[in-house]
Amino acid sequence: MISEPRGTRPVVMKQLNLVLEPLKFMGFSLEQTTQGCVFANLGACVAKLPAAERFAVHKLIVFGERPDSEWVNAAKDLPPTASLASWFLDNGQADVFNAVWRDALGRGRGWRARAQQGKGRCCVWRPTRRRGTLVGLSP
Numbered sequence: 001m002i003s004e005p006r007g008t009r010p011v012v013m014k015q016l017n018l019v020l021e022p023l024k025f026m027g028f029s030l031e032q033t034t035q036g037c038v039f040a041n042l043g044a045c046v047a048k049l050p051a052a053e054r055f056a057v058h059k060l061i062v063f064g065e066r067p068d069s070e071w072v073n074a075a076k077d078l079p080p081t082a083s084l085a086s087w088f089l090d091n092g093q094a095d096v097f098n099a100v101w102r103d104a105l106g107r108g109r110g111w112r113a114r115a116q117q118g119k120g121r122c123c124v125w126r127p128t129r130r131r132g133t134l135v136g137l138s139p
Helices: 052-065 068-075 078-090 094-105 109-125
Strands: 011-013 018-020 033-040 043-050
Touching: 043 052, 052 078, 052 094, 052 109, 078 094, 078 109, 094 109
Parallel strands: none
Antiparallel strands: 011 018, 033 043
């Protein structure tokens, strides 16, 4: 699924009994992954996860993509995004977040517009405490 960034058809994974729908901009989130553990009653497994900074910027982009009719779904993405951005700021990792933000903005006008829209809404929801430190979330 990830190897076809602009696919429009769902991908069936029979082994997992899943149907995966290609989502716009998901490839950005999955470009640099990390590993994490998934725990369940039947056991645990290691899974690839998006890097936190890419996940946060991806959520800002997706926020800008959603129509007004999906505001409730879009709004649920703001708290974790703001929390992740705050973590990068509070832990001296603003450069990591900012590099991914610049990467997204450098991908074209549509990416920039969506990211800026998400940023604007996120800053209204939870402004950063120190202006100018996080490029992505500084008002």
